[in-house]
Structures are given as C-alpha cells and as structure tokens.
Amino acid sequence: MADALEDDREAILSANAEDLEEAKGLSPAMLDRLMLTPERISDMARGIRALIPLDAPFGRCIGEYLRPNGLVITKMTVPLGAVGIIYESRPNVTSDAAALAVKSGNAVLLRTGKEAWKSANAIVTALRRALRTANCPEDLILLVEDRSRASAEEMMKAKGYLDLLIPRGGKALIRTCVEQATVPCIETGTGICHIYVDKAARTDMALSILDNAKTSRPSVCNAAEVLLVHRAIAESFLPLVWKRLVEQRREKGLSPVSLRCDERARAILPDSERASDTDFDTEFLDLILAVRVVDSLDGALMHIGAHSTGHSEAIVTEDESAAERFLSTVDAAAVYHNASTRFTDGGEFGLGCEMGISTQKLHARGPFGLEALVSYQYRIKGSGQIR
Amino acid sequence: MADALEDDREAILSANAEDLEEAKGLSPAMLDRLMLTPERISDMARGIRALIPLDAPFGRCIGEYLRPNGLVITKMTVPLGAVGIIYESRPNVTSDAAALAVKSGNAVLLRTGKEAWKSANAIVTALRRALRTANCPEDLILLVEDRSRASAEEMMKAKGYLDLLIPRGGKALIRTCVEQATVPCIETGTGICHIYVDKAARTDMALSILDNAKTSRPSVCNAAEVLLVHRAIAESFLPLVWKRLVEQRREKGLSPVSLRCDERARAILPDSERASDTDFDTEFLDLILAVRVVDSLDGALMHIGAHSTGHSEAIVTEDESAAERFLSTVDAAAVYHNASTRFTDGGEFGLGCEMGISTQKLHARGPFGLEALVSYQYRIKGSGQIR
Numbered sequence: 001m002a003d004a005l006e007d008d009r010e011a012i013l014s015a016n017a018e019d020l021e022e023a024k025g026l027s028p029a030m031l032d033r034l035m036l037t038p039e040r041i042s043d044m045a046r047g048i049r050a051l052i053p054l055d056a057p058f059g060r061c062i063g064e065y066l067r068p069n070g071l072v073i074t075k076m077t078v079p080l081g082a083v084g085i086i087y088e089s090r091p092n093v094t095s096d097a098a099a100l101a102v103k104s105g106n107a108v109l110l111r112t113g114k115e116a117w118k119s120a121n122a123i124v125t126a127l128r129r130a131l132r133t134a135n136c137p138e139d140l141i142l143l144v145e146d147r148s149r150a151s152a153e154e155m156m157k158a159k160g161y162l163d164l165l166i167p168r169g170g171k172a173l174i175r176t177c178v179e180q181a182t183v184p185c186i187e188t189g190t191g192i193c194h195i196y197v198d199k200a201a202r203t204d205m206a207l208s209i210l211d212n213a214k215t216s217r218p219s220v221c222n223a224a225e226v227l228l229v230h231r232a233i234a235e236s237f238l239p240l241v242w243k244r245l246v247e248q249r250r251e252k253g254l255s256p257v258s259l260r261c262d263e264r265a266r267a268i269l270p271d272s273e274r275a276s277d278t279d280f281d282t283e284f285l286d287l288i289l290a291v292r293v294v295d296s297l298d299g300a301l302m303h304i305g306a307h308s309t310g311h312s313e314a315i316v317t318e319d320e321s322a323a324e325r326f327l328s329t330v331d332a333a334a335v336y337h338n339a340s341t342r343f344t345d346g347g348e349f350g351l352g353c354e355m356g357i358s359t360q361k362l363h364a365r366g367p368f369g370l371e372a373l374v375s376y377q378y379r380i381k382g383s384g385q386i387r
Numbered sequence: 388m389a390d391a392l393e394d395d396r397e398a399i400l401s402a403n404a405e406d407l408e409e410a411k412g413l414s415p416a417m418l419d420r421l422m423l424t425p426e427r428i429s430d431m432a433r434g435i436r437a438l439i440p441l442d443a444p445f446g447r448c449i450g451e452y453l454r455p456n457g458l459v460i461t462k463m464t465v466p467l468g469a470v471g472i473i474y475e476s477r478p479n480v481t482s483d484a485a486a487l488a489v490k491s492g493n494a495v496l497l498r499t500g501k502e503a504w505k506s507a508n509a510i511v512t513a514l515r516r517a518l519r520t521a522n523c524p525e526d527l528i529l530l531v532e533d534r535s536r537a538s539a540e541e542m543m544k545a546k547g548y549l550d551l552l553i554p555r556g557g558k559a560l561i562r563t564c565v566e567q568a569t570v571p572c573i574e575t576g577t578g579i580c581h582i583y584v585d586k587a588a589r590t591d592m593a594l595s596i597l598d599n600a601k602t603s604r605p606s607v608c609n610a611a612e613v614l615l616v617h618r619a620i621a622e623s624f625l626p627l628v629w630k631r632l633v634e635q636r637r638e639k640g641l642s643p644v645s646l647r648c649d650e651r652a653r654a655i656l657p658d659s660e661r662a663s664d665t666d667f668d669t670e671f672l673d674l675i676l677a678v679r680v681v682d683s684l685d686g687a688l689m690h691i692g693a694h695s696t697g698h699s700e701a702i703v704t705e706d707e708s709a710a711e712r713f714l715s716t717v718d719a720a721a722v723y724h725n726a727s728t729r730f731t732d733g734g735e736f737g738l739g740c741e742m743g744i745s746t747q748k749l750h751a752r753g754p755f756g757l758e759a760l761v762s763y764q765y766r767i768k769g770s771g772q773i774r
Binding site for chain 1: 726750
C-alpha cells in the first residue's frame with residue numbers, strides 16, 4: 001500500500017490539483033489542509049510503513065479459563081468487522097485510516113468531505129490496487145461515492161452493516177453522530193482544555209506551559225482554551241501572562257492572544273476583554289484564552305468539573321499533594337502535572353499512529369489506534385458438556 | 388450492604404408482598420420473577436459478599452510509558468462515574484447492580500419496572516443505610532421514583548449526567564435505547580442461538596447438547612432457538628430429534644418442543660410444523676425450535692452470519708478443522724465446539740457475578756461485570772515539558 005501510493009504520486013497530485021481548483025473559495029487554512037505535495041505523499045507512505053513491524057491487534061489470546069467441568073475457554077481478540085469513518089478534507093486521513101483498519105483486520109468505509117473527494121479517490125485507487133496485488137479483497141477499502149450529506153446520515157444508521165463509526169470532524173458532525181447514530185461511535189475531538197496555575201506554581205514554568213499550550217498550534221483539540229489562576233498568585237502572575245501572550249508577541253510581530261477575563265482577572269488586567277459566560281464553554285481553536293481567578297484548588301476542580309470536555313487538563317504546581325489530588329480527581333482522558341496539554345497525541349504518548357483522540361469513556365479513551373479497532377470473543381471447547 | 392439486606396428482611400418481604408398483591412393479573416412466570424422469599428434475600432446477600440474478596444477494578448496501572456523527553460505517562464483504570472440501569476421486575480437485579488456499581492467506584496441510578504418498585508425501594512433503603520453507616524455517600528445508590536415511561540426515556544437522553552446506560556430487559560427496551568439514547572449503552576441480551584450439527588457429529592452428543600440448549604431453561608437468552616443440520620446426516624439425525632424433543636418429552640409428561648421445519652427438514656419430519664421466514668429471526672424464549680437443513684459447513688456459516696444476534700453459537704462435530712473454522716469465523720460473543728450454548732454466563736465462565744451479557748462489540752462483549760464498569764485515563768507527570 002505504501003509503494004502503491006508512491007507509484008501513483010502523479011495521479012494523486014493531479015486529482016488533488018483538481019480538488020484545489022474547485023476549492024478556491026475556501027480559507028487559506030482549509031486549502032492548506034487539503035493540499036498534497038510530493039513530501040506529504042511520502043509522509044503518508046511512511047505512516048503506512050510504520051505499521052508493518054507492529055503486531056496485529058487481532059488473534060491474541062487475552063484470557064484462558066479451564067473450568068472444573070472440562071470446558072476450555074479462551075478470550076481472543078477479533079477484528080470489529082466493518083469500520084466507517086466520516087472525516088473532512090485532510091487527504092492523509094484517507095491513507096492513515098485505511099491502513100489502520102486493514103492492519104487490524106477490518107474492512108473500512110471512508111466518507112471524506114466533498115472538497116477532498118478526488119484526492120481521496122486517487123489514494124483509494126492506489127490502495128485497492130495494492131490489496132489486489134497482495135491477493136486481498138480490494139473491497140476491504142471502500143470510498144463512499146455520494147458526496148451529499150445523505151451518505152453521512154446513512155452511515156450513522158447502518159447498524160448491522162457497520163460495527164463502528166468514527167466521526168473525525170467538527171463539533172456539529174460529532175453532535176449529529178451522538179444524537180442520531182444507531183451504529184456505535186467513538187466520539188473524537190472537542191477539547192476545552194484548562195491550565196490551572198496553582199498558588200505553588202513556578203511562574204516561569206507556568207508561563208512556558210501556558211504559552212505552548214495556547215499558541216504552538218491553536219487550531220488543534222489539545223490546545224488550551226482556559227486559564228484558571230489561584231487567587232493567591234493572580235496579582236503577580238496575570239501581568240506576566242499579559243506581557244508574554246500580548247506584549248511580547250506584538251513585539252515579535254505575532255498576533256497577540258486575546259484574553260477574555262472574568263471580573264477578578266479584569267481587575268488585575270484592565271486592558272483585557274470581558275469574558276462572557278459562553279467563553280468558558282467554547283473551543284476557540286484560535287488565539288483566544290478565557291481567564292478566571294479561582295479561590296482554591298477545589299475552585300479549579302469545580303470549574304473544570306463543570307466545563308471540561310474530558311480531553312486534556314493540566315495543573316502547574318510544585319505542591320505534590322495538590323498535583324496528586326488534581327490528577328486523581330479530574331475526569332478527563334489525559335491529566336497533566338507540570339506539562340503542556342499539547343502532548344495528548346498517539347505519537348507523543350509512544351502509542352504509534354492514531355485514529356483519533358476519544359473524549360468518551362467507553363471502549364477507547366484518549367489517543368487511540370489499532371488496539372481500539374478490535375473486539376474480543378470467547379471460544380469454548382468442550383467434549384459434550386451440558387448445563 | 389449484605390448485612391443490611393438481611394437485617395431488613397421483614398421490611399423487604401412486606402414491600403414485596405404489596406408488589407405481588409398489585410401484580411395479581413400477571414403471568415405465573417412474571418410473578419415468580421417478582422417474588423422474594425427469605426432464601427432469595429439470602430442469595431442476594433451472598434451475591435454481595437462474593438464481591439468482597441475481589442480486587443476493585445479501578446486504580447490499576449495498565450500501562451506505563453517513560454518518554455524520551457522525561458514525561459512519565461501512566462494509564463490508570465478509573466470508575467466510569469454514574470451508571471444507569473433500566474431493568475424489569477427481578478428484585479435481585481437491584482442489589483446485584485448496586486453492589487457491582489459501588490464495588491467498581493461508580494454511582495448508580497436504578498430504574499426498575501413499576502410492578503417491582505416497592506420491593507426495589509425497600510432494598511435500596513437498606514443498601515443506602517449501609518452506605519451511610521460506612522461513611523460513604525448514600526446517593527451512590529439512587530432509585531428513580533417516577534414509574535412512568537418518561538423516566539426511562541429521560542435516562543436515555545441524560546448525556547453528561549450518566550456515563551453509561553445498561554438496558555436489561557426485552558427487545559423493545561433495547562431497541563429504543565439503541566435508537567434514542569445519547570448516553571453510551573451496552574446492549575444486552577437478545578440471543579437467537581444456533582446449534583449446528585455437522586456431518587461429522589456424534590449423534591448422542593448432538594442430541595444431548597441440543598436438548599440441554601433448548602429445554603433446560605427456554606426463557607433465557609443463551610437458550611438455543613435454531614437447529615441447523617448438515618444434509619448428510621439429516622435423514623438419520625432429525626428423526627432422533629423428533630423422538631427426543633417431542634415423543635420422549637410427551638412420555639415423561641413434559642410439554643413437547645414445537646419443531647418448525649424448513650421444507651427439507653419437513654420432508655424428513657412430516658408431522659412437524661412448517662417454518663415461516665420470520666421463525667429464523669425470532670427469539671422464541673419458549674419450547675419452540677426452528678429447524679433447517681444446510682448443504683455444508685459453509686451453508687451453516689452463511690445462515691448464522693445472516694441471522695445471528697451475536698450472542699452464542701455452537702457446532703457439534705468430531706472434525707477438528709470444521710470446528711476450528713466455525714470458531715474463527717462466527718461473529719458472536721461466545722462460540723462453542725461440542726458444548727451447550729447455555730454456558731454463556733459470567734458464573735459459568737468463572738468471571739464472577741455479571742451485570743449482563745453484551746451482544747455488542749465495543750467496550751464489553753459477552754458476560755460482563757466489574758471490569759466493564761471502568762474506563763481509563765492517562766496521567767502525565769512532567770517537569771515543565773512543552774511541545
């Protein structure tokens with residue numbers, strides 16, 4: 001499959017050029033997501049090759065029980081069957097998702113955004129040829145032809161045909177899936193991530209983590225959206241935040257971060273914007289940070305409990321017992337002590353390539369890949385046992 | 388909690404007597420399910436005591452990753468949070484489910500059938516008092532007061548409040564959950580279980596397994612509903628089935644099994660009933676067996692693939708390679724070689740007490756208990772790492 005992608009480089013680039021031509025009206029960020037280059041195709045091939053040395057996740061014995069009546073029960077991992085993925089315009093998702101699905105023994109039904117369909121079709125054509133060459137059924141990888149909304153909705157209702165549906169996209173898509181899907185889903189993505197700066201934080205570390213979590217890639221789900229500051233250090237810390245995220249960025253010719261502050265924070269940073277109530281429940285995906293002063297660690301835990309999307313949350317503190325309390329109390333896929341939320345990523349965790357980041361608690365949580373694409377079954381061997 | 392149940396024996400029995408009085412019109416089977424006796428209360432207490440020596444499923448480290456950048460990542464099991472259970476009239480489900488939920492660190496919201504509400508309330512009253520005595524929050528166990536359909540529907544939509552919903556009941560309840568619930572569910576129960584008697588089957592073993600799977604407790608989900616027979620032995624085997632399940636049962640004064648046969652089976656058993664198409668897709672939960680002659684192992688696999696509910700399926704054969712093919716091909720929670728499907732049960736598998744039998748593939752499959760009531764989270768400790 002990796003070879004086939006590289007063999008078809010020209011055909012894929014030319015299909016991508018057609019997609020780009022038709023997508024001219026889109027934002028530069030969208031066009032960048034959609035655009036393929038020879039390097040990006042090599043990256044896709046590299047992603048597939050990285051799967052080769054990994055053990056397949058199916059066919060593993062994960063439990064064995066010899067019963068007093070002589071029954072031998074083995075619990076074996078098995079492929080889920082047919083996995084559907086609804087995604088948007090990044091063409092690399094086509095090859096990543098197809099490779100992960102095939103490596104884990106599944107068939108995959110891909111439904112890309114209409115602006116990326118020709119690119120996806122060229123990629124799928126290469127991957128299917130590779131399957132044929134390897135004497136595998138090419139229909140292990142299928143691309144939905146229909147580019148209307150109807151096909152996405154049909155996938156959500158395809159219970160009995162699809163064993164799993166993974167929506168990778170915006171909030172609206174994920175909400176629609178949760179509300180309408182009869183196929184089991186893994187929810188991915190929405191991240192309203194908090195950085196809580198405790199009274200016992202080291203200021204330099206807190207600033208560096210906050211800056212990284214907010215500004216290194218604001219458009220991704222593991223970026224920070226909310227800063228909570230303990231009141232005991234708010235007066236000294238918040239002006240440093242202003243300096244770092246507003247003034248110093250301006251001096252460097254970078255867009256400043258827009259700080260949206262609650263009343264107590266605005267009393268310290270009078271030039272900041274006033275936060276509205278919804279600002280503490282918004283995934284900005286932009287250079288915007290909601291800021292709130294809290295009275296205590298408990299105040300931070302209460303706020304996070306009420307507003308978290310269960311993605312990634314961090315505490316910065318030198319107080320080990322505060323850190324322990326935070327890590328064991330916050331109900332999120334990834335909880336951090338003295339590190340940036342930006343690390344929530346399959347590669348950064350050392351888990352290999354990922355299919356997405358789950359914000360649900362069932363089946364898979366946090367970054368997930370091959371391991372989440374299997375189920376298990378009990379196989380029981382007897383010699384005529386009855387009950 | 389076990390002690391409290393026994394202490395409140397009289398109050399529970401008297402609440403149960405009121406439920407039974409109001410339920411007079413129900414079938415004897417329903418009344419039997421609803422009825423409590425001192426022995427049944429002792430069984431409930433025993434079920435709770437059986438949990439005491441087990442390790443709690445939360446707070447376990449199930450993965451540890453030391454990253455090159457110094458981050459220490461641990462993958463820890465955590466309670467799901469709040470678990471909802473919608474069930475019918477068996478009062479022991481109240482104590483089983485509450486005990487499993489509390490043992491796994493969760494709060495539980497119980498919604499019993501209205502005919503069993505007073506019994507459930509008396510049980511919950513005892514269990515909550517036990518929590519108080521042990522300085523645990525009594526609201527870990529809550530019984531829904533509203534006895535109308537509306538409360539069940541509200542639970543299905545309580546996303547953000549309930550982390551998991553387990554419907555334990557009839558097909559209609561489970562279908563409604565799958566279609567309407569926004570809370571993640573574990574589907575339990577529907578079992579259209581097949582016994583495939585291969586051409587290489589030992590006839591006596593096949594008869595014994597079939598008899599056990601069909602008649603030992605026809606009302607449960609792991610009972611067999613369909614017999615598939617290889618054509619090479621149909622002529623010799625089916626008359627023996629008739630003798631065993633119809634004639635011999637009549638002789639013993641037992642109700643005979645009603646055999647609903649396809650055309651080829653009826654040619655061999657002319658006194659049997661004619662099967663309709665829906666008979667091969669019906670969970671009879673009664674002394675009824677659909678019977679079909681198949682041309683081959685592949686024919687059996689095709690039939691099961693098309694009609695299975697993914698619960699429990701069995702092959703009877705002395706041919707190891709046919710058995711291996713069956714076990715590795717059939718897509719069900721439990722697949723059997725030369726044993727009765729009736730063994731699909733947490734206790735029989737040696738897994739401890741169960742919350743239900745999952746027929747879905749995500750999160751939990753087959754008999755599930757404590758282990759399915761937890762999720763996991765990644766806890767990351769750093770010293771200021773940024774990405």
